[in-house]
Amino acid sequence: MSPGHNTKTYPVIRFEKGEFTRDSLELIGEEPLMIRVDDKSYSVVMRTPGEEEAHAVGLCLGEGLIDSPEDITTIGYDRDIDPNLIDIWLTPERRKLIPNLLKRRTYVSQTSCGICGKKMMEDLNQVLKPADPGFEMEMSRIFECMKQLSEKQSIYPRTRGSHAALLFDDRLEVVSFSEDVGRHNALDKAIGNLFMKKILNTARLLVLSSRISYELVQKAARARLPMIISKSRPTALAVDMGKSLNMTLACAFESRNLIIFSGDARIKREAGQN
Numbered sequence: 001m002s003p004g005h006n007t008k009t010y011p012v013i014r015f016e017k018g019e020f021t022r023d024s025l026e027l028i029g030e031e032p033l034m035i036r037v038d039d040k041s042y043s044v045v046m047r048t049p050g051e052e053e054a055h056a057v058g059l060c061l062g063e064g065l066i067d068s069p070e071d072i073t074t075i076g077y078d079r080d081i082d083p084n085l086i087d088i089w090l091t092p093e094r095r096k097l098i099p100n101l102l103k104r105r106t107y108v109s110q111t112s113c114g115i116c117g118k119k120m121m122e123d124l125n126q127v128l129k130p131a132d133p134g135f136e137m138e139m140s141r142i143f144e145c146m147k148q149l150s151e152k153q154s155i156y157p158r159t160r161g162s163h164a165a166l167l168f169d170d171r172l173e174v175v176s177f178s179e180d181v182g183r184h185n186a187l188d189k190a191i192g193n194l195f196m197k198k199i200l201n202t203a204r205l206l207v208l209s210s211r212i213s214y215e216l217v218q219k220a221a222r223a224r225l226p227m228i229i230s231k232s233r234p235t236a237l238a239v240d241m242g243k244s245l246n247m248t249l250a251c252a253f254e255s256r257n258l259i260i261f262s263g264d265a266r267i268k269r270e271a272g273q274n
Contacts (some may be wrong), residue, residue, distance in 0.1 A: 006048045009158055028161040030181045035059060037102065038095065046163065047185040048155075051178060051193065052077055055185060056086045059194030061218035064101050064127040066094065068178075069198055087195040128218065131226035131244040135204045138268045139258060141172055143227055146252045148174065148206045149231075155179045156209070167225075168205040175203055183210040184219070185264045191223045205229065212249055217241045229268055236262055 006029045014021050035043045035056045042065075047055060051079055060066045071094040076087035095102065140216040145163060155162040156179065163183035167176040167190050178189035182232055187208070194200040205227045206220050212234035218241070220228055227248040234242070234249050239261045248263030260267060 006050055006155060007110065022068075026158040028155055028181050030160040032084055034085045035084070037065065038089055042102075045182065045185060047182055049083065049178040050180075051189040052079075052083070052086050054178070054192030055180075055189045056088055056186030056192070056196055056197060058190070058219075060088055061191060061195055062188060062222050064222065065098060069196060085171075090102075099181065120194070126274070128221045128245060129224075130244075131221070131224065133246070135170055135226050136266050136268055137172065137205065137227075142224065142250070142252055142258060142267070143256060145172060145205065145207050146229065146231070149209060153179055153209065162186075162209075164209040166207040167191070167194065167203045168207070169202045170204045172205065175199070182269050183208065183213075184215055187216055187219050191219065195223075211235065212238045212242075212251070214238050215243055217245070217249070221245050227263070233259070 008029060009024050009026050010023050012023050014023050030046050031049055033047050033052060033055065034041060035045070035046050037060070043059065045055075045059070056075070057066070057072070066072060071091055072088060072215065073091050074087075074089040076089070078168055120139045139233060145166070149166045152166060153162065153164050156164065162179045162181055163186045164179045165183075165187040166174065169175050176190045176193045178186045178193070180189060181185040187206070191200065194203055200223055203223065203225055206225050206229070208216065208228065208230040210230060211232035212230045214235060214237045217228065217238045226246070228242070228250075230251050231253055233251050239249060242262040246263065248260070248266045250258055250260040250267070252258045
């Protein structure tokens with residue numbers, strides 16, 4: 001697959017109704033991205049090409065390497081020279097604040113299963129803050145937002161192989177959307193886009209196509225997002241973390257079914273609901 005292409009069409013043979021036929025299917029692209037911090041390898045992720053700068057910045061925010069755009073002096077990326085390599089340079093002041101985090105170089109980031117060591121979890125938990133109260137939404141709006149996620153997914157209907165992350169502001173207007181072969185990557189890209197525009201503080205609701213895992217709660221908490229809704233149930237560890245951070249975690253499916261795991265006060269009941 002050529003660098004920068006997010007899908008590729010492959011010839012296939014179908015067996016349906018007792019007959020073999022030739023066909024072609026579009027598959028989602030997957031390539032490695034090396035993220036270097038201060039000219040040293042920090043992370044390798046398998047991702048769908050596109051939004052590399054937002055992806056790298058979102059990952060750095062989620063892992064505690066940066067707190068604001070001002071922590072970055074330069075982002076080095078040239079698609080023509082090497083589309084699978086990006087450099088992030090931090091300010092000297094920021095480097096002094098995160099020596100333990102920078103020691104985790106050569107860490108290979110999650111793409112589907114998400115494996116965290118206890119030490120890494122402890123380091124990240126120290127930089128997470130409880131979500132602010134105040135944001136609320138009607139239950140019916142949740143299903144509207146879930147519908148928008150499906151409508152915005154252009155790669156998934158063609159490939160059946162992508163994940164997506166959709167961010168809304170307090171008026172429930174879309175502020176960022178990304179789609180990628182990896183659910184962590186999709187969220188990093190969606191957050192990174194807002195972070196680089198310096199408007200991440202406008203985001204309130206995160207809607208995911210995948211299950212809510214510990215790592216996704218961690219990334220959302222770093223982005224100061226109070227609510228996560230997904231199409232699949234969260235893990236037990238994700239719920240524990242969500243509760244400890246005053247976050248709302250829920251899953252919505254089959255158009256009108258909703259399960260709330262934590263932070264139910266943010267979801268307004270409608271007439272006739274208990």
